[in-house]
Amino acid sequence: MNVTMSGMSQIQMTRTNPAHVGTAKLTPIVPGQANTSQIQNEKSFGSFESYLVNAVSSMNSQQLDVNRVQEQLITDPDSVDIHDVTTAMAKAQMSLSLAQTVIDRLVTGWNEISTNR
Numbered sequence: 001m002n003v004t005m006s007g008m009s010q011i012q013m014t015r016t017n018p019a020h021v022g023t024a025k026l027t028p029i030v031p032g033q034a035n036t037s038q039i040q041n042e043k044s045f046g047s048f049e050s051y052l053v054n055a056v057s058s059m060n061s062q063q064l065d066v067n068r069v070q071e072q073l074i075t076d077p078d079s080v081d082i083h084d085v086t087t088a089m090a091k092a093q094m095s096l097s098l099a100q101t102v103i104d105r106l107v108t109g110w111n112e113i114s115t116n117r
Contacts, residue, residue: 059095066092
């Protein structure tokens with residue numbers, strides 16, 4: 001089934017269950033085996049997994065940047081503006097709290113989904 005929204009690209013949805021509505025052919029799925037071509041396509045188009053990995057990587061780089069600026073402030077105070085240190089610390093704190101919030105919401109959502117059978 002193709003889904004089109006105004007101004008957006010088309011999304012190809014694959015029907016795997018005959019009870020689902022649609023006219024596309026059924027795609028066989030073998031339990032326990034992943035369709036590697038589908039996984040590769042999802043990663044190349046920006047899957048949720050790659051988005052989370054990039055977000056955690058960005059958060060980590062901001063934390064490392066704060067450590068670098070703090071070390072530079074201690075070793076050579078005249079080379080660093082104190083405003084740069086506080087800005088880097090604020091960015092790192094905000095990205096960390098955002099990551100914690102996203103993780104908490106994911107866990108809460110997963111728990112709600114798993115309890116509603």
